[in-house]
Amino acid sequence: MKNNTIFIPKKIIGEIISHSLNNDPNESCGVLQGSGVIVSKFHPLKNIHENPQNRYTFDPVEHLNVEKKSDEEGEEIIAIFHSHTHTQAYLSETDVKNALMSGYIQQFYIIVSLVEKTRPVLRAYRISDQGDITEIIVDFDGPKYISR
Ligand SMILES: [Zn+2]
Numbered sequence: 477m478k479n480n481t482i483f484i485p486k487k488i489i490g491e492i493i494s495h496s497l498n499n500d501p502n503e504s505c506g507v508l509q510g511s512g513v514i515v516s517k518f519h520p521l522k523n524i525h526e527n528p529q530n531r532y533t534f535d536p537v538e539h540l541n542v543e544k545k546s547d548e549e550g551e552e553i554i555a556i557f558h559s560h561t562h563t564q565a566y567l568s569e570t571d572v573k574n575a576l577m578s579g580y581i582q583q584f585y586i587i588v589s590l591v592e593k594t595r596p597v598l599r600a601y602r603i604s605d606q607g608d609i610t611e612i613i614v615d616f617d618g619p620k621y622i623s624r
Pocket residue numbers: 558559560567568571
């Protein structure tokens with residue numbers, strides 16, 4: 477599969493969206509384990525930011541444990557996820573700045589927007605080392621319904 481696509485099983489898309497709705501109005505965060513561009517597991521992480529309605533910070537202990545576990549299972553953390561509870565599913569300037577500062581730019585970035593609570597939107601991106609954003613196609617198992 478090409479590098480402009482990430483494959484997320486439907487079951488995991490459901491887990492990510494449920495987790496986002498459960499924490500609303502706070503932002504949710506977590507990481508996706510997998511191999512290459514194929515996601516195998518979603519690990520929700522506690523958002524410990526002091527202003528969780530607008531920002532997120534992973535619980536560092538949980539983050540480390542999940543990285544260790546995926547390593548033991550011969551996989552990697554291939555994507556970083558957080559929700560936007562009142563903005564669209566695009567990376568904010570802060571998101572890009574944080575990605576560059578943390579050095580996590582090998583990973584995909586997944587954002588769920590809950591602007592419309594009954595119609596959550598999930599999108600994926602990559603961030604270059606220059607801070608350029610590229611949208612990534614989200615592929616999944618099962619039938620695809622194309623709206624016209
Ligand atoms: Zn964000």
